[in-house]
Amino acid sequence: xxxxxxxxxxxxxxxxxxxxxxxxxxxxxxxxxxxxxxxxxxxxxxxxxxxxxxxxxxxxxxxxxxxxxxxxxxxxxxxxxxxxxxxxxxxxxxxxxxxxxxxxxxxxxxxxxxxxxxxxxxxxxxxxxxxxxxxxxxxxxxxxxxxxxxxxxxxxxxxxxxxxxxxxxxxxxxxxxxxxxxxxxxxxxxxxxxxxxxxxxxxxxxxxxxxxxxxxxxxxxxxxxxxxxxxxxxxxxxxxxxxxxxxxxxxxxxxxxxxxxxxxxxxxxxxxxxxxxxxx
Amino acid sequence: xxxxxxxxxxxxxxxxxxxxxxxxxxxxxxxxxxxxxxxxxxxxxxxxxxxxxxxxxxxxxxxxxxxxxxxxxxxxxxxxxxxxxxxxxxxxxxxxxxxxxxxxxxxxxxxxxxxxxxxxxxxxxxxxxxxxxxxxxxxxxxxxxxxxxxxxxxxxxxxxxxxxxxxxxxxxxxxxxxxxxxxxxxxxxxxxxxxxxxxxxxxxxxxxxxxxxxxxxxxxxxxxxxxxxxxxxxxxxxxxxxxxxxxxxxxxxxxxxxxxxxxxxxxxxxxxxxxxxxxxxxxxxxxxxxxxxxxxxxxxxxxxxxxxxxxxxxxxxxxxxxxxxxxxxxxxxxxxxxxxxxxxxxxxxxxxxxxxxxxxxxxxxxxxxxxxxxxxxxxxxxxxxxxxxxxxxxxxxxxxxxxxxxxxxxxxxxxxxxxxxxxxxxxxxxxxxxxxxxxxxxxxxxxxxxxxxxxxxxxxxxxxxxxxxxxxxxxxxxxxxxxxxxxxx
Numbered sequence: 001x002x003x004x005x006x007x008x009x010x011x012x013x014x015x016x017x018x019x020x021x022x023x024x025x026x027x028x029x030x031x032x033x034x035x036x037x038x039x040x041x042x043x044x045x046x047x048x049x050x051x052x053x054x055x056x057x058x059x060x061x062x063x064x065x066x067x068x069x070x071x072x073x074x075x076x077x078x079x080x081x082x083x084x085x086x087x088x089x090x091x092x093x094x095x096x097x098x099x100x101x102x103x104x105x106x107x108x109x110x111x112x113x114x115x116x117x118x119x120x121x122x123x124x125x126x127x128x129x130x131x132x133x134x135x136x137x138x139x140x141x142x143x144x145x146x147x148x149x150x151x152x153x154x155x156x157x158x159x160x161x162x163x164x165x166x167x168x169x170x171x172x173x174x175x176x177x178x179x180x181x182x183x184x185x186x187x188x189x190x191x192x193x194x195x196x197x198x199x200x201x202x203x204x205x206x207x208x209x210x211x212x213x214x215x216x217x218x219x220x221x222x223x224x225x226x227x228x229x230x231x232x233x234x235x236x237x238x239x240x241x242x243x244x245x246x247x248x249x250x251x252x253x254x255x256x257x258x259x260x261x262x263x264x265x266x267x268x269x270x271x272x273x274x275x276x277x278x279x280x
Numbered sequence: 281x282x283x284x285x286x287x288x289x290x291x292x293x294x295x296x297x298x299x300x301x302x303x304x305x306x307x308x309x310x311x312x313x314x315x316x317x318x319x320x321x322x323x324x325x326x327x328x329x330x331x332x333x334x335x336x337x338x339x340x341x342x343x344x345x346x347x348x349x350x351x352x353x354x355x356x357x358x359x360x361x362x363x364x365x366x367x368x369x370x371x372x373x374x375x376x377x378x379x380x381x382x383x384x385x386x387x388x389x390x391x392x393x394x395x396x397x398x399x400x401x402x403x404x405x406x407x408x409x410x411x412x413x414x415x416x417x418x419x420x421x422x423x424x425x426x427x428x429x430x431x432x433x434x435x436x437x438x439x440x441x442x443x444x445x446x447x448x449x450x451x452x453x454x455x456x457x458x459x460x461x462x463x464x465x466x467x468x469x470x471x472x473x474x475x476x477x478x479x480x481x482x483x484x485x486x487x488x489x490x491x492x493x494x495x496x497x498x499x500x501x502x503x504x505x506x507x508x509x510x511x512x513x514x515x516x517x518x519x520x521x522x523x524x525x526x527x528x529x530x531x532x533x534x535x536x537x538x539x540x541x542x543x544x545x546x547x548x549x550x551x552x553x554x555x556x557x558x559x560x561x562x563x564x565x566x567x568x569x570x571x572x573x574x575x576x577x578x579x580x581x582x583x584x585x586x587x588x589x590x591x592x593x594x595x596x597x598x599x600x601x602x603x604x605x606x607x608x609x610x611x612x613x614x615x616x617x618x619x620x621x622x623x624x625x626x627x628x629x630x631x632x633x634x635x636x637x638x639x640x641x642x643x644x645x646x647x648x649x650x651x652x653x654x655x656x657x658x659x660x661x662x663x664x665x666x667x668x669x670x671x672x673x674x675x676x677x678x679x680x681x682x683x684x685x686x687x688x689x690x691x692x693x694x695x696x697x698x699x700x701x702x703x704x705x706x707x708x709x710x711x712x713x714x715x716x717x718x719x720x721x722x723x724x725x726x727x728x729x730x731x732x733x734x735x736x737x738x739x740x741x742x743x744x745x746x747x748x749x750x751x752x753x754x755x756x757x758x759x760x761x762x763x764x765x766x767x768x769x
Contacts, residue, residue: 076767080764080767085669085763085764086762086763086764105673105674106673106674106675109668109671109672109673109674110671110673112669112670112671112763113670113671113672114671118669118670120666120669120766120767121767123662123663123666123766124666126571126663126666126667127578127663128571128574128575128578129570129571129574133570137567137670138670138671140566140567140570141567141667141670141671141672141673141676142671143566143567186670198767
């Protein structure tokens with residue numbers, strides 16, 4: 001149903017246009033999701049805070065992208081809008097070839113259910129459902145059983161993630177790392193267009209954190225899963241194929257795979273540049 | 281340092297500015313309402329009894345007025361007792377949830393040095409204030425209703441015998457006010473037990489994921505319930521047996537009924553969870569149904585006690601209806617298939633009056649149900665946000681909350697109907713067991729229970745309405761939760 005909600009109906013001229021005047025789709029660009037001239041403001045009048053300021057960026061299909069930036073840089077807001085959790089103040093957003101800016105609540109809900117996966121920092125799992133119940137929740141909400149192919153995929157995930165012995169455990173019986181792995185299994189189970197991970201290692205010890213990042217990287221590398229991860233941890237970002245840096249609601253840098261040292265060095269550099277700007 | 285802290289006056293951070301600011305907290309309004317309802321009910325019922333006995337005394341043609349006055353007084357005490365009991369359960373539940381919502385704040389105060397005991401006393405004190413306000417309000421409303429009703433009755437029936445209706449304002453009417461205020465205090469104390477388990481560390485820890493509350497193993501209470509149940513059951517059996525010889529068996533049955541029902545109320549956490557689980561299974565396997573079923577059992581103690589409130593109302597209504605219908609059936613049979621219309625009207629109107637009066641307790645239980653669901657939604661904001669983020673639609677959220685309400689009410693309705701039929705039959709059997717019965721005109725007899733259709737339909741419809749009404753506010757709150765709420769701290 002979302003394939004019908006195609007692009008190019010709106011007349012507003014955008015920067016991405018082909019010679020024939022037809023808008024180029026995300027598919028043409030090899031993108032899993034993209035946003036164009038995205039602005040998000042909170043509050044009004046003099047107290048208005050601009051969390052995103054004209055951001056245009058695409059998340060490449062099959063890649064593991066890290067979105068980095070200090071607190072308040074707008075990285076979480078960008079993820080919320082991209083994932084259809086929140087509406088932008090202005091600008092447009094697509095998941096795959098579906099424009100999500102302007103969709104109604106129900107359409108956004110169905111889109112999140114079927115085409116987006118989520119891994120949050122904490123409180124990922126429904127406490128009253130066991131691990132397998134949480135993994136199958138997107139299917140249950142859709143009122144259907146997983147198909148044979150999906151079933152095989154889920155079984156594979158459960159095994160790879162080492163959850164076979166934990167399927168009937170409830171979240172409070174699982175460690176933090178195990179909970180995140182269940183969340184990853186759920187996010188990957190529907191083979192979504194894009195998985196959004198919001199500080200997925202924020203609450204974990206370093207070993208569990210490394211494991212979780214390795215699993216996300218493997219899903220992208222081995223199965224071509226597109227993943228966008230918001231983080232402020234250079235170590236976490238160093239697992240990604242591409243690192244986007246945000247600052248004050250703008251994209252300030254777009255870099256290929258970086259080592260943790262390079263990422264940290266870049267962040268310190270921009271930080272000191274900012275503070276010298278302030279003192280000047 | 282510790283000693284100073286313990287002896288220091290109870291810490292109330294927000295209280296210094298506005299001393300009664302806590303009254304606006306969610307749940308407090310409902311507690312005031314519940315106290316007001318039960319105290320107004322008591323005042324109206326007591327005034328009505330006084331009015332009727334005044335009428336009877338001034339009427340020289342009614343002989344057994346003393347007996348009638350005694351029965352009226354007894355019924356008043358019974359009905360008010362049930363209403364106050366249900367109100368106390370509702371209040372205890374409400375305060376338990378209020379405390380759960382305040383955990384962070386209590387932990388912070390503990391961290392600074394407040395003692396757990398002082399904190400609990402503070403919660404109980406708030407219960408006393410809420411109870412006093414509610415009881416006083418109820419007194420004013422109840423007195424107004426009674427005086428207005430009495431004036432109306434005097435004018436309509438042209439009763440010259442009662443010249444001054446204000447004689448109905450006896451000092452005795454202050455009694456329910458005091459009782460309601462004190463039971464609210466006690467209920468708040470009972471409901472605030474969890475204050476003692478709050479540790480100062482909980483102020484520091486990030487978000488503690490709510491795990492399912494394990495039913496506190498209060499074996500003492502459970503043993504009491506079991507013993508009472510055995511005694512009550514035994515007395516019921518004895519009453520029925522004695523009833524085969526003399527109608528006085530009903531007195532034993534009555535005590536047996538009180539004992540066994542108190543046992544059920546005390547042992548609610550033993551009885552209700554299995555019923556809730558069974559009903560939950562009837563909802564099917566869809567995600568919303570399973571989540572709703574699990575939610576009702578997340579705090580089994582809370583849901584069980586709430587369900588018992590509704591069970592009481594349903595049981596009493598059904599009991600009166602079944603007992604009177606059975607009596608009617610027996611009277612019809614023994615008078616050759618045709619019941620005296622006057623008698624039938626008398627029984628029917630008595631049945632209707634009793635049902636209406638018992639329904640007041642059901643309304644109080646309804647307030648508690650609204651409260652239970654509302655606080656359940658408020659405490660689950662993050663979880664609802666998660667479900668919305670993962671693709672639960674607003675319609676599914678709405679269905680889930682409605683099913684949660686239905687879960688408690690259906691379990692309560694089923695339990696109440698079964699109990700009501702059993703108690704109603706036991707009562708009728710002990711009264712009528714010794715009556716000679718056609719066609720053989722022999723006693724002892726077995727009296728088959730007669731279940732009247734319309735009262736049962738009325739109970740079922742009322743429960744359905746209660747479910748829908750109780751779900752309105754929580755549904756509105758639940759559907760307003762945005763998906764980003766999952767990320768809120």
